[in-house]
Amino acid sequence: MTTTEKDTDAAEVRTPEIRPRNVMGKLPRYAAGKPAAIIEGLQSYKLSSNENPFPPLPAVLEAISNSQDINRYPDPLSTALRTELAAFLDVPAEDIVTGAGSLGALSQLLSTFAGQNEHGVPDEVIYPWRSFEAYPISVGLSGADSVQVPLRADGTHDLEAMAAAITDRTRVILLCTPNNPTGPALTSVQVEDFLAQVPADVLVVIDEAYEDFVRDPEAVNGIEMYREHSNVVVLRTFSKGAGLAGLRVGYSVSHPPVTQYLRAAAVPFAVSQLAETAAVASLQHHGELVERIQGLVEERTRVVAGLKALGWRIPEAQGNFVWLDLGENTPEFAALAEQQALAVRAFGTEGVRVTIGEQEANTRFLALCATYTKGPGVS
Known part of the structure; x- marks a missing residue:
């Protein structure tokens, strides 16, 4: 059998299509928070996954x-x-x-x-x-x-x-x-x-x-x-x-x-x-852990107060993150954050979730919000 004949026979062999359960075509894809972009001259911070920014005790x-x-x-x-x-x-x-x-x-x-x-x-x-x-x-x-x-x-x-x-x-x-x-x-x-x-x-x-x-x-x-x-x-x-x-x-x-x-x-x-x-x-070592968590809670309080002072309207924040109801401006804000070496979590055209991170990261986030004129509640 020649090489051409073998190739022809192989082409005629049909591999059955392997199909998953029907539900797989209906499921959304989980989108994990992306790492921050590398911007020259800036420390990058990942504020997109609600992670604790500090290592374990x-x-x-x-x-x-x-x-x-x-x-x-x-x-x-x-x-x-x-x-x-x-x-x-x-x-x-x-x-x-x-x-x-x-x-x-x-x-x-x-x-x-x-x-x-x-x-x-x-x-x-x-x-x-x-x-x-x-x-x-x-x-x-x-x-x-x-x-x-x-x-x-x-x-x-x-x-x-x-x-x-x-x-x-x-x-x-x-x-x-x-x-x-x-x-x-x-x-x-x-x-x-x-x-x-x-x-x-x-x-x-x-x-x-x-x-x-x-x-x-x-x-x-x-x-x-x-x-x-x-x-x-x-x-x-x-x-x-x-x-x-x-x-x-x-x-x-x-x-x-x-x-x-x-x-x-x-x-x-x-x-x-x-x-x-x-x-x-x-x-x-729960007592030590509570002290560390309290530090993040205090940073959350600072961030929330800073946003409100800028006129931003946000929901009550009881987690280690804040929610910005930016609607159609969501992609734009996320892109601006990326330019500042901040990774935030954008949800389509619904809003942006920002994790409370290191103090410098939170300060840079507030500085960005101070220059952004389309924040929820900002007139």
């Missing part, structure tokens, strides 16, 4: 540097971390399920409790929008339908509309407090009133990824809600306040009727030894 770094057993699989139950958390939160260790960040814990929960019924009809998951951009991805991958309820004009959850959206297909409701990317936190009264309208067989997930930064005395405490309501699940993470984003360790807290299934669905060995060791050390 020295005691945490020392603890993980001494780890020698990474050739072994980690404890699949993260027993040491769950034991430490149980004492820290004053909850039973059996009520805690760890995961690869709070997002990993959420994915475990959705894959367990939201999907399709025996007739192939999708369940429904209600959540505010705009909110954490991974929500529609995680919900879609679970096989459920997203029910997105628009935020109020001030960036807060419209709990009345969320309650009205509940149907007999609703299985899970997500509450993001403080809401990412807008910033406001829910209050205890608001959540209690909302829970009174939710059927007892619908899970209400209180996502508190940024709870370390909350200073509103009326803000909801998810753990207190979990104590009072059997259908409440709390999500928390060590990524933000503790500065362990790169190690991926978070957890959920819920009652045994929920955790018994979460454990069965949990990804084995999702939390590494290094992550567990770092999280335990962070809890054991």
Whole structure:
């Protein structure tokens, strides 16, 4: 057979098209925060991913540097971390399920409790929008339908509309407090009133990824809600306040009727030894961590005050970020920030989220805002 004949035969062989599940064509793509551009003469700062700008505590770094057993699989139950958390939160260790960040814990929960019924009809998951951009991805991958309820004009959850959206297909409701990317936190009264309208067989997930930064005395405490309501699940993470984003360790807290299934669905060995060791050390040195977090809260206060002094109108900021409702001016502002070696997180033509970072970064951000005449509320 000649080379030409071989080429012809090969061309006639058809490779079957490899197709993913139909839902893949409907899912949005997660857009991670980009690093800052390199601008000559300027220190670059990444304010696009809501990361803690400071490394973990020295005691945490020392603890993980001494780890020698990474050739072994980690404890699949993260027993040491769950034991430490149980004492820290004053909850039973059996009520805690760890995961690869709070997002990993959420994915475990959705894959367990939201999907399709025996007739192939999708369940429904209600959540505010705009909110954490991974929500529609995680919900879609679970096989459920997203029910997105628009935020109020001030960036807060419209709990009345969320309650009205509940149907007999609703299985899970997500509450993001403080809401990412807008910033406001829910209050205890608001959540209690909302829970009174939710059927007892619908899970209400209180996502508190940024709870370390909350200073509103009326803000909801998810753990207190979990104590009072059997259908409440709390999500928390060590990524933000503790500065362990790169190690991926978070957890959920819920009652045994929920955790018994979460454990069965949990990804084995999702939390590494290094992550567990770092999280335990962070809890054991929580006092030092609080001091560091307070420094970021004070920087947030300075940034918010600076924006208001410039006439900018922004939602209440209870996370480690601020939200700029720039609308169609969003791309322009993000481009100007890039020219200043600042990476911010632009959301289409909706707005810009800016992480509270190092002092110099925050000062440069405020200087940019002082020269920008199209800010929300600026006349």
